[in-house]
Amino acid sequence: MHNIYEQGYSVFDIVGTIHKVLLTMEEEMNKDKLFEILKYVAELKKRVMEGLTTEIQLGQFIAKIASLQ
16 A cells, blocks of 8 residues: 555545445445454544544554454
C-alpha cells in the first residue's frame, strides 16, 4: 500500500478502487467477511471525506482487514 500511496494516488482513489474490486468478488468471498470489509471501506471513505487523507488511515484499514478471521 505504501508504494501505491508514494506513486501519488490519492487515498480516495485507492479506497474507491478497493471498493470496486470487493464488489466484483461477491461470489468468491464469504458474505459475512465481505460485509465486514465493506463496513471498513465505508468507515475509511467517511474519514477521507472528513479530511483525514493520510497513509495512516490506509494502514489502519489494512490492519482491520488482516485481523478478520
